[in-house]
Amino acid sequence: MIYTVTVNPALDYVIQIDQVDRGSVNRSGDCAFLAGGKGINVSRILNQLDTDNTAWGFVGGFTGKELVRQLNQYHIVNDFVKISDPTRVNVKVHAQEETEINAAGPNVTNQEITAFKARLADLQKDDVVVMSGSLAPSLPADFYKQLLPEIKAAGAEFVVDTTGQALLDTLAYQPLVIKPNHHELADLFQTTFETDAEMLAAARKLLERGAQNVLVSMAGQGGYLVTKEQIYHAKAAIGTVVNSVGAGDSMTAGFVGTYRQTGDPAASFRMGMACGAATAFTQDIAVKGQIEAVLPQIKVEKIS
Numbered sequence: 001m002i003y004t005v006t007v008n009p010a011l012d013y014v015i016q017i018d019q020v021d022r023g024s025v026n027r028s029g030d031c032a033f034l035a036g037g038k039g040i041n042v043s044r045i046l047n048q049l050d051t052d053n054t055a056w057g058f059v060g061g062f063t064g065k066e067l068v069r070q071l072n073q074y075h076i077v078n079d080f081v082k083i084s085d086p087t088r089v090n091v092k093v094h095a096q097e098e099t100e101i102n103a104a105g106p107n108v109t110n111q112e113i114t115a116f117k118a119r120l121a122d123l124q125k126d127d128v129v130v131m132s133g134s135l136a137p138s139l140p141a142d143f144y145k146q147l148l149p150e151i152k153a154a155g156a157e158f159v160v161d162t163t164g165q166a167l168l169d170t171l172a173y174q175p176l177v178i179k180p181n182h183h184e185l186a187d188l189f190q191t192t193f194e195t196d197a198e199m200l201a202a203a204r205k206l207l208e209r210g211a212q213n214v215l216v217s218m219a220g221q222g223g224y225l226v227t228k229e230q231i232y233h234a235k236a237a238i239g240t241v242v243n244s245v246g247a248g249d250s251m252t253a254g255f256v257g258t259y260r261q262t263g264d265p266a267a268s269f270r271m272g273m274a275c276g277a278a279t280a281f282t283q284d285i286a287v288k289g290q291i292e293a294v295l296p297q298i299k300v301e302k303i304s
Contacts, residue, residue: 001124002046002260005131006039006057007116007139008105010090011067020095035070036090038132038161041246041285043076045253045275048288051260054079056119058108058136061086081116083108105136113139120147125155128176128260132161132249141166148173161252164188171210176259178206179215179252200224200231200303213265215255215272217248224303225269231303232269237277237294246285251276254291266300273298 016030039055046053055076059067060083067087071078085106093099123129129151131144140146144160148170151158157176160167163184170178185202186192193199203214203226214226222235254275259268274295278286281294 002051002053002128002130002256003119003123004039004043004046004053004055005129005144006037006055006133007108007131007143008088008134008136009035009037009040009057009059009067010088010103010105011063012036012090012092014092015094017093017095020093020099033066033070035067035074038246038249039130040071040076041249042130042132042253042256043071043078044074044285045250045279045291046257047074047076048286048291049254049257049271049275051257053077053257056080056116058083058106058112058116059087060084060106063087063089079119081112081119083112105134105138107138108136109138113143117147117150120150120154123151123154123156126260127154127156128256129156129158130161130252130256131158132252142169145169159252159256161248168209171206174210174212177213177215177252177255178211179217179248179255181217181219181248182221185216196224200226213255215251215269217251217276223269223273225265225300227265230265232266232300233303234269234273234298234300237274237281237297239277239281239294241280243280243283247276247280250279250286266302270298270300271295273300 012034014032015028017028020026043053043055055078057080059080064087088103088105091101135143152173159176160170189202203216206214207228216224220236225232251272255268255272258271275291278290278294
């Protein structure tokens with residue numbers, strides 16, 4: 001089983017309007033409430049790949065009920081901890097420019113945190129926990145790291161989609177895969193890369209510190225997968241990018257879902273690249289047919 005963790009999900013209120021006139025009454029066109037959250041995006045892609053998964057996190061209030069209702073419509077199995085504070089609402093205004101107003105998130109009590117950590121008792125050997133997205137302000141900064149000892153004690157794997165020191169702090173627990181883009185990878189070592197060889201050398205250092213696989217995304221330049229045995233490269237799929245939201249989550253889901261089924265890093269890399277591109281080429285998270293349409297473009301080659 002794969003468990004996705006979204007501790008600070010949101011209802012995204014998406015407003016379509018031709019132009020916003022500041023200081024005036026504006027009337028919108030289309031608008032909708034959409035379930036949002038990086039872990040939820042991962043679950044949506046896993047469902048498209050026919051991979052069993054359960055969404056974990058915190059939800060509360062009428063907004064939390066609506067979020068869960070939408071997940072049920074997507075046929076996403078979920079087991080959220082119910083909290084007293086309402087799930088946040090983020091506002092996305094699509095006008096002459098795209099403007100986002102993201103709420104901080106609810107207060108989560110110690111009792112609610114304890115209830116969430118009790119979910120970890122369900123973990124079994126070879127399960128995978130994917131933790132993605134921002135933390136609610138009331139959660140400790142090392143919340144994800146606090147979960148790792150119990151995840152590893154259960155014989156499960158984990159993925160934390162984060163950057164900077166928070167990412168480095170997870171390496172001792174041997175994450176299944178980490179996914180820095182080439183800029184984030186350079187920032188980890190406080191440098192810039194003049195060549196791909198320098199970038200790949202940095203990725204190998206992350207393997208030495210504990211990561212099992214390092215997936216380096218390079219947007220239009222494709223990506224690399226660095227493992228202890230092999231380096232793989234794939235060019236980016238060709239298409240019109242219309243949406244960057246959720247593309248990275250989709251890449252993570254494609255890799256983890258395929259790896260969970262096959263244990264094949266090259267096949268997992270290929271599917272991750274396809275899922276990320278398919279979402280980038282559509283207005284929402286990609287569906288199965290869109291992923292299958294992109295997949296033939298993704299050619300994985302061994303570098304060394």
